[in-house]
Amino acid sequence: MTLKSILAGATIAASLSTTAFADDPTKVGFIYVGPVGDGGWTYEHDQGRLAVQEHFGDAVETVFVESVPEGADAERVMQQMALGGADLIFTTSFGYMDPTINVAEKFPDVMFEHATGYKQADNVSVYSARFYEGRAVQGHIAGHMTESNVIGYIGSFPIPEVIRGINAAYIHARAVNPDVEFKIVWAYTWFDPAKEAEAANVLIEQGADVILQHTDSTAPQAAAQAAGNVVTFGQASDMAEFGPFPRVSSIIDNWGPYYIARTQAVIDGTWVSTNTWDGIGAGMVGIGEISDAVPADVKASAEALRDSLASGEYHAFTGPLNKQDGSVWLAEGEVADDGTLAGMNFYVEGLTGDIPQ
Amino acid sequence: MDLSAINPILLLASLMVAATPIILAAVGELVVERAGVLNLGVEGMMITGAVCGFIVAVNTGSPLLGFIGAAIGGAVLSMLFGFLTQFLLSNQVATGLALTLFGLGLSALMGQSYIGIKAPEFPDWHIPVLGDIPVIGPIVFQHDPMVYVGLAIVVAVWAFLKFSRAGLILRAVGENHEAAHALGYHVIRVRMLAIMFGGACAGLGGAYLSLVRVPQWTEGMTAGAGWIALAIVVFASWKPMRLLLGAYLFGGVTVLQLNLQAAGMAIPVEYLSMSPYLATIAVLVIMRAGRAPGSLGQSFHASR
Numbered sequence: 001m002t003l004k005s006i007l008a009g010a011t012i013a014a015s016l017s018t019t020a021f022a023d024d025p026t027k028v029g030f031i032y033v034g035p036v037g038d039g040g041w042t043y044e045h046d047q048g049r050l051a052v053q054e055h056f057g058d059a060v061e062t063v064f065v066e067s068v069p070e071g072a073d074a075e076r077v078m079q080q081m082a083l084g085g086a087d088l089i090f091t092t093s094f095g096y097m098d099p100t101i102n103v104a105e106k107f108p109d110v111m112f113e114h115a116t117g118y119k120q121a122d123n124v125s126v127y128s129a130r131f132y133e134g135r136a137v138q139g140h141i142a143g144h145m146t147e148s149n150v151i152g153y154i155g156s157f158p159i160p161e162v163i164r165g166i167n168a169a170y171i172h173a174r175a176v177n178p179d180v181e182f183k184i185v186w187a188y189t190w191f192d193p194a195k196e197a198e199a200a201n202v203l204i205e206q207g208a209d210v211i212l213q214h215t216d217s218t219a220p221q222a223a224a225q226a227a228g229n230v231v232t233f234g235q236a237s238d239m240a241e242f243g244p245f246p247r248v249s250s251i252i253d254n255w256g257p258y259y260i261a262r263t264q265a266v267i268d269g270t271w272v273s274t275n276t277w278d279g280i281g282a283g284m285v286g287i288g289e290i291s292d293a294v295p296a297d298v299k300a301s302a303e304a305l306r307d308s309l310a311s312g313e314y315h316a317f318t319g320p321l322n323k324q325d326g327s328v329w330l331a332e333g334e335v336a337d338d339g340t341l342a343g344m345n346f347y348v349e350g351l352t353g354d355i356p357q
Numbered sequence: 358m359d360l361s362a363i364n365p366i367l368l369l370a371s372l373m374v375a376a377t378p379i380i381l382a383a384v385g386e387l388v389v390e391r392a393g394v395l396n397l398g399v400e401g402m403m404i405t406g407a408v409c410g411f412i413v414a415v416n417t418g419s420p421l422l423g424f425i426g427a428a429i430g431g432a433v434l435s436m437l438f439g440f441l442t443q444f445l446l447s448n449q450v451a452t453g454l455a456l457t458l459f460g461l462g463l464s465a466l467m468g469q470s471y472i473g474i475k476a477p478e479f480p481d482w483h484i485p486v487l488g489d490i491p492v493i494g495p496i497v498f499q500h501d502p503m504v505y506v507g508l509a510i511v512v513a514v515w516a517f518l519k520f521s522r523a524g525l526i527l528r529a530v531g532e533n534h535e536a537a538h539a540l541g542y543h544v545i546r547v548r549m550l551a552i553m554f555g556g557a558c559a560g561l562g563g564a565y566l567s568l569v570r571v572p573q574w575t576e577g578m579t580a581g582a583g584w585i586a587l588a589i590v591v592f593a594s595w596k597p598m599r600l601l602l603g604a605y606l607f608g609g610v611t612v613l614q615l616n617l618q619a620a621g622m623a624i625p626v627e628y629l630s631m632s633p634y635l636a637t638i639a640v641l642v643i644m645r646a647g648r649a650p651g652s653l654g655q656s657f658h659a660s661r
Contacts, residue, residue: 035465035576037472067577152619183619193571193578195611198375202615205367219571222475226572241475353621 026267028052028259029086030064031077033093034191040216040236041190041253042066045092045115048255055260059267070095078103082110088266090259091115093190094159100124111271113262116161118342120273127258130279131161132168132341133309134251135212136316137287138233139169140305141249142210143177144298145231152203153184154196154213154220158355160344162214167348168316169212172305174350182351183208193219204230211246221247231293238288249302250288257283277338280310317341322349363616369496373504376608378403378562378570378579380507382586383593383600384514385558391518391595392551393531393652397453398438399559400583401460406431406560407567408464411471411574420479420568424503424561427568431560432553434460439552443545446656457583465576476572479503503565508601510558515597527551531650534657544657559583588634595650606636 030049034042046064053062063086068077074096081089082103088111091100097117104112104124112124120126142151151173155162166184173180183206185199196215200223203211210231213220218239224230224246232242234250258276265271278284287306290299308314319330324347330336347355382399389396409430414423438456441447481501482488488498518524529537530547538544562582567574585607593599610632 037469037576039472039575183621185615185618191575191577192580193573193575194566194580194582197571198371198611199615201371202612202619205364205371206616206619217575218573219575222571222573 024085025059025061026056026088026263027061027063027084027086028263028266029078029081029084029089030062031068031074031081031089031091031093031096032064032066033068033070033095034216035066036064038191038216039218039239042092042216044237044253045090045255048259049090051256052259052263056263056267060263068096071099075099075103078112079106082107086110088113088263088271094157094161111266120275122273125262125274125276127274127276128161129253129284130277130316131251131253131285132164133279133316134285134287135165135168136172136309137302137306138212138249138251139172140176141233141290141294141298141302142169142212142231143173143175143180145248145294146173146177146180146210148207148209149177149179150181150183150207151210151212152200152206152208153182154199154203154211154215155184155186156190156215157188158186158357160342163347163355164341164344165212165214166351167344170351171317171321171348184351184353186356187215189215191216193217196220197223200224201227218242234288240288243289244291245293247291248293249290252286252288254284254286280306281312323347324349324351363620366492366495368612368616370499371612372605372609373496373500374570374608375612376604377504377507378565378582379586379589379607380511380601380604381503381562381565382559382583383589383604384507384511384597385555385562386586387590387593387595387597387600388514388518388527388558389551389555390590390653391531391650392527392548393534393650393655393657394442394548394552395449395453395654396435396438396456396552396555397450397587398435398456398460398583399555399586400579400581401457401463402431402434402556402559403460403563403566403583403586404464404577404579405434405460405467405563407563407578408468408471408574409560410564411476411567412467414477414564414568415471415474418477420477423476423568424564427560427564428557429560431556431558431563433556434463435552435556435559436549438556439549442656443548443552446658449654449656461577468574468576471574472576474573476568476574479569479572501569503561503569506561507565511597511601518597528650531652534652534655538657538659544659548657559586562586591649592636594648 032042036042036046049062065077068074090113092115094116097119100112100114101119104121108123114126116128117126153166170182183203187195187199196217197219200211200220204227211220211224213235221232221239221242224232230246231248232246234247236253238250238252239247315335317336319334320332321330323329382403386399406427410423410427413426414420438452441452442449479501481499484498488494526542527547530544534544589603592603
């Protein structure tokens with residue numbers, strides 16, 4: 001809990017007095033896991049908030065609290081926000097799942113939207129993006145780009161969201177390069193630039209010449225740049241400042257349209273609890289421009305993969321696929337169902353190492 | 358598991374780099390504590406140094422000036438602590454904690470417009486002849502200059518405390534400030550200088566993160582390094598040379614843990630992460646020599 005959060009809390013408390021007026025604007029709150037300036041995950045959620053603000057102008061008031069730890073503190077911040085008159089609250093990290101459910105129970109008139117989770121309630125929607133579609137495109141490029149055949153992967157926490165990404169990237173890297181090997185390091189943080197830089201350096205030292213990251217800062221990009229011959233991909237945000245090399249492409253989260261739609265629903269009184277999981281097709285996941293450091297034919301095939309994922313004609317998890325232990329997961333032509341994907345807790349065949357428990 | 362994937366030379370080399378910010382911050386705090394002042398604001402001074410150094414380096418294009426700026430930034434912030442605790446006699450523990458919170462907030466504010474900017478390059482020093490020695494060369498002699506500055510400061514502090522008259526006075530002030538005062542030494546002045554030195558060192562440690570290790574500015578980037586520095590001072594039982602050992606142990610475990618993971622070893626990370634702290638406790642129990650300076654944490658006023 002930083003001083004800023006306390007100040008933000010005070011601001012919310014101060015605005016309590018103004019909510020009594022009849023004609024007040026719809027108040028939309030956001031809870032962020034990192035600082036707005038992380039250049040990745042939280043930055044993009046805040047871009048979504050700004051999009052809401054711009055779209056509705058004075059009709060909507062937005063508030064946010066950044067760097068809220070996942071745990072008891074989160075519950076307190078949400079409660080303060082709800083007491084402060086928020087009509088709709090977006091809680092934007094997996095670890096806010098139970099706090100969101102708890103607080104939602106106490107405030108039945110406040111609508112909650114929890115990102116990347118799976119627990120719903122009458123006033124709690126869940127939403128996420130099919131980032132794994134983007135990971136598939138990354139894996140495709142990575143498989144082509146690697147010369148050492150070692151791809152480093154910085155994982156945050158061993159949760160289904162991250163494991164899906166690893167599997168999707170691996171499947172598509174192996175499809176174009178059967179010799180490819182993944183080295184996975186779990187950082188146990190979403191945002192810790194020093195630790196992420198360290199993890200990237202370790203992977204590079206162990207021979208990785210492509211680094212995929214599922215953590216939010218740009219530190220791994222800087223580490224790769226210092227190493228000179230290592231390819232990276234932007235995570236959550238474009239991270240274009242590291243292009244055209246080492247950053248050769250990126251996954252961009254685009255929350256704005258969803259946030260605007262949900263805010264509109266609250267204003268219209270049509271909000272109902274939903275489970276949204278959109279991908280490249282719906283525009284929630286964007287693939288950042290593939291830079292010229294990637295050979296033209298690879299760029300073309302990656303874009304073709306992106307388009308087929310977007311149109312729905314190809315699913316990123318299409319059989320035949322086996323689990324790590326060799327047992328059959330998906331038969332020839334079969335595609336994974338959303339339930340399995342949402343709770344994915346296994347590696348596909350070919351990945352080494354165990355998922356930490 | 359494939360342990361052969363871990364290159365011991367690179368491991369040791371990155372250990373030296375990983376330990377440097379902690380060494381810098383810890384050696385500063387060691388001097389402060391030897392003067393009898395407990396400044397828990399190391400984390401706040403580090404992060405302020407990180408942002409000051411980054412701002413100066415980006416605007417001047419010179420990492421060297423950045424480090425100087427960081428030292429000044431850290432020292433200025435520590436003066437706030439010094440003024441409150443030495444002249445207004447506020448509680449050192451509470452003031453130090455407040456300094457950490459203040460530093461985190463202040464640095465976030467100062468760094469607002471510096472997010473996502475790259476720091477100017479700070480090239481490694483490839484020391485001629487020495488750097489070419491096999492094995493030892495890459496481990497010890499191919500780093501950026503700040504690694505050696507950190508080591509030099511530790512040696513200088515050791516020599517200062519052990520051999521110089523000023524060092525003796527500083528230790529006297531820390532052991533028994535009333536006796537030092539009776540002998541005619543200016544307790545407050547000595548302590549203010551020590552606090553300023555501690556702030557400057559913490560600032561350098563922070564700037565090492567923002568200019569060399571990461572290298573960019575992000576809020577909260579020190580992520581607890583200041584607290585580890587505080588623990589290492591105790592681990593070292595207030596002796597500069599043991600401080601190196603502690604810092605390398607902490608740095609080594611951080612790097613080793615990631616290396617083991619990347620090599621595919623299924624170890625519970627929690628055990629490795631807690632091991633340096635367990636070692637600290639064990640060392641404290643085994644080596645009873647670890648005695649804190651006599652007047653540590655006590656306020657001094659000549660009228661008492």
